[in-house]
Amino acid sequence: MSQKADILVRAAEPGDVPQLTELNNQPRAYWGTLQTPFTSVAAREKRFAGRGDNELMLVAVFDGKVVGSAGMVRETRHRRAHTAGIGMAVHDDHAGRGVGTALMQAMVDVADRWWNIKRLELDVYVDNVRAIALYERFGFEREGVLRAYAWRDGQYVDTIAMARLRL
Numbered sequence: 001m002s003q004k005a006d007i008l009v010r011a012a013e014p015g016d017v018p019q020l021t022e023l024n025n026q027p028r029a030y031w032g033t034l035q036t037p038f039t040s041v042a043a044r045e046k047r048f049a050g051r052g053d054n055e056l057m058l059v060a061v062f063d064g065k066v067v068g069s070a071g072m073v074r075e076t077r078h079r080r081a082h083t084a085g086i087g088m089a090v091h092d093d094h095a096g097r098g099v100g101t102a103l104m105q106a107m108v109d110v111a112d113r114w115w116n117i118k119r120l121e122l123d124v125y126v127d128n129v130r131a132i133a134l135y136e137r138f139g140f141e142r143e144g145v146l147r148a149y150a151w152r153d154g155q156y157v158d159t160i161a162m163a164r165l166r167l
Contacts, residue, residue: 007099009106012057012069017045019066020059026092032128033089034150058106060090060099067091068099070107074115082118084111100134108138108164118166123149123159132160140164 012020021044024035051057054076060068070088075081086107090099111117123146124131140162148156 006062007067007102008061009058009102010061012048012059014045014048016059016066017041017048020044020048020069023066023069023091024089028092028095029089031152032125032131033087035089056107056110058103060103062094062099065091067094068103070103072107072111072115072120074117082116083121084115084117084119085121087122096130100131101137104134104138112166120164120166122162124162125150125152126158126160132162135162135164138164 018041021039021041023029024033024044025037025039027037029035030037048057054074056072058070059066060070068088068090070086072084072086074084088100088103088107090103108120111120120140122135122140124135126145141164143161143163146159146161149159150157
């Protein structure tokens with residue numbers, strides 16, 4: 001079932017934090033990100049309130065519910081100011097329905113047209129095939145494997161460093 005046409009992408013608001021918490025506490029969402037299970041609303045509210053001027057957080061809304069989120073952080077060091085890192089998560093019940101595509105399109109648009117980002121970076125677990133395919137559709141290329149990058153579900157997992165260069 002496709003829902004892409006009905007997805008609204010907008011800036012995240014403080015009132016979204018409870019739904020963001022529910023989204024990020026989904027098994028596949030924390031499996032594919034650096035999030036951990038059982039994160040409280042209070043912890044997410046604190047993190048949300050601490051965001052800076054070089055950070056953007058977007059949410060994808062379907063039928064009035066937050067079903068995805070994406071963040072972008074611009075490097076503040078002068079020699080890396082042309083670079084930003086991104087991350088995203090999609091609610092388990094909405095994976096494969098265009099949420100990631102809608103969020104990625106919005107992130108790339110902001111990076112290219114408003115923030116003047118030359119290099120957009122991300123890391124993705126080597127076994128997150130669906131996410132890798134999405135990133136490659138948006139022009140991200142594999143740059144290397146980071147071995148034993150994170151501890152997930154009782155074992156170390158590798159990630160692929162990927163980047164998209166705007167020419």
